[in-house]
Amino acid sequence: xxxxxxxxxxxxxxxxxxxxxxxxxxxxxxxxxxxxxxxxxxxxxxxxxxxxxxxxxxxxxxxxxxxxxxxxxxxxxxxxxxxxxxxxxxxxxxxxxxxxxxxxxxxxxxxxxxxxxxxxxxxxxxxxxxxxxxxxxxxxxxxxxxxxxxxxxxxxxxxxxxxxxxxxxxxxxxxxxxxxxxxxxxxxxxxx
Amino acid sequence: xxxxxxxxxxxxxxxxxxxxxxxxxxxxxxxxxxxxxxxxxxxxxxxxxxxxxxxxxxxxxxxxxxxxxxxxxxxxxxxxxxxxxxxxxxxxxxxxxxxxxxxxxxxxxxxxxxxxxxxxxxxxxxxxxxxxxxxxxxxxxxxxxxxxxxxxxxxxxxxxxxxxxxxxxxxxxxxxxxxxxxxxxxxxxxxxxxxxxxxxxxxxxxxxxxxxxxxxxx
Numbered sequence: 001x002x003x004x005x006x007x008x009x010x011x012x013x014x015x016x017x018x019x020x021x022x023x024x025x026x027x028x029x030x031x032x033x034x035x036x037x038x039x040x041x042x043x044x045x046x047x048x049x050x051x052x053x054x055x056x057x058x059x060x061x062x063x064x065x066x067x068x069x070x071x072x073x074x075x076x077x078x079x080x081x082x083x084x085x086x087x088x089x090x091x092x093x094x095x096x097x098x099x100x101x102x103x104x105x106x107x108x109x110x111x112x113x114x115x116x117x118x119x120x121x122x123x124x125x126x127x128x129x130x131x132x133x134x135x136x137x138x139x140x141x142x143x144x145x146x147x148x149x150x151x152x153x154x155x156x157x158x159x160x161x162x163x164x165x166x167x168x169x170x171x172x173x174x175x176x177x178x179x180x181x182x183x184x185x186x187x188x189x190x191x192x
Numbered sequence: 193x194x195x196x197x198x199x200x201x202x203x204x205x206x207x208x209x210x211x212x213x214x215x216x217x218x219x220x221x222x223x224x225x226x227x228x229x230x231x232x233x234x235x236x237x238x239x240x241x242x243x244x245x246x247x248x249x250x251x252x253x254x255x256x257x258x259x260x261x262x263x264x265x266x267x268x269x270x271x272x273x274x275x276x277x278x279x280x281x282x283x284x285x286x287x288x289x290x291x292x293x294x295x296x297x298x299x300x301x302x303x304x305x306x307x308x309x310x311x312x313x314x315x316x317x318x319x320x321x322x323x324x325x326x327x328x329x330x331x332x333x334x335x336x337x338x339x340x341x342x343x344x345x346x347x348x349x350x351x352x353x354x355x356x357x358x359x360x361x362x363x364x365x366x367x368x369x370x371x372x373x374x375x376x377x378x379x380x381x382x383x384x385x386x387x388x389x390x391x392x393x394x395x396x397x398x399x400x401x402x403x404x405x406x407x408x409x410x
Contacts, residue, residue: 022260022263022264025263026256026259026260029252029255029256029259030252030253030256033252033255033256034249034252037249037255038246041246041247041249047247047249050249051249051250051255054255055255055258055259055262058259059259059262059263059266062263063266123244123245126240126241126244127244130241141241144206145238145241145242146241146242150208151203151206151208166199166202166203166208167199169202169203169206170198170199170201170202173202173234173237173238174198174234176237176241177233177234177237180237180240183240184233184236184237184240
């Protein structure tokens with residue numbers, strides 16, 4: 001649940017942060033942390049890595065808060081830093097990501113053992129499919145699906161033309177569609 | 193139209209198509225079953241992605257507390273590079289402003305040293321300490337070589353006015369030669385002395401700096 005933060009309050013907190021007020025910056029972090037960690041989690045596919053990437057992102061944000069231009073959406077600025085931090089962490093990490101804790105979190109009691117196993121497999125496949133996407137396409141897709149940014153905002157965050165955003169999203173979704181064909185059929189049959 | 197549809201369908205799905213383009217896609221979807229199926233599959237992919245659960249991350253309060261601790265540690269660590277930056281020697285551009293006064297001071301000191309040396313040699317020569325060598329130090333010639341050659345060859349044919357003019361040129365030449373040769377060797381002596389001083393300083397400077405810096409590090 002995100003705490004409410006009015007535009008005036010946010011602007012005030014930004015000014016104070018730029019003046020070196022750590023408590024004000026802490027307030028901003030408290031507000032944006034759930035969104036940022038969600039985005040970097042979708043980039044990394046692993047909770048521990050995501051928390052590290054989020055820490056790294058907010059550290060960088062603190063170091064460069066003076067360069068933030070007031071009036072721009074802080075969320076988009078943070079997403080840009082967060083995506084870069086996540087990519088840096090992934091590049092530093094050479095080995096294959098470990099199995100994510102999310103898979104252990106599927107509640108067996110509510111689904112039953114068999115359904116829980118199927119759900120785990122489905123999630124694992126989804127995460128694998130996400131990881132198989134090229135970084136550029138994955139960044140655009142994550143910002144769209146989990147960051148809930150418009151195409152124009154994604155273009156601004158990733159510093160690419162809007163046409164490139166469209167082609168990257170199209171590539172990413174079509175690639176996932178091929179990989180997840182079976183799941184899609186199953187999901188569609190469930191909807192019917 | 194189906195060729196361009198993948199990109200357009202994604203944009204349509206995301207609500208990023210407007211006006212005429214949106215109407216065209218909607219019209220196409222009515223008549224094209226394949227594109228309708230594609231759109232449905234893309235929508236399902238999007239739904240699957242959004243429905244994927246997230247793990248229980250660190251609570252925001254704990255995350256912020258950890259972050260503030262790291263900020264404090266980082267700020268403390270940044271103090272060292274900042275101090276190192278402050279203690280770094282100034283850039284060449286910063287030296288440019290000092291070049292003119294430093295150059296003038298150096299030139300003044302250079303001339304003063306030469307004059308002091310000249311005075312000392314003159315005093316030594318006057319008191320007879322240099323003996324025959326005094327003439328060499330102070331420039332003992334009274335006639336230039338070219339003057340001797342001209343007067344020996346054409347001296348008998350020259351008028352009195354020509355001889356006096358030639359004599360004047362000879363005096364100027366001898367004076368200039370004495371001045372130049374006297375200045376030149378003294379300048380060489382001064383430069384050699386300064387070079388030796390500079391070499392001594394650069395060899396000893398690191399040790400001197402360490403000795404003076406040691407107390408401030410404790």
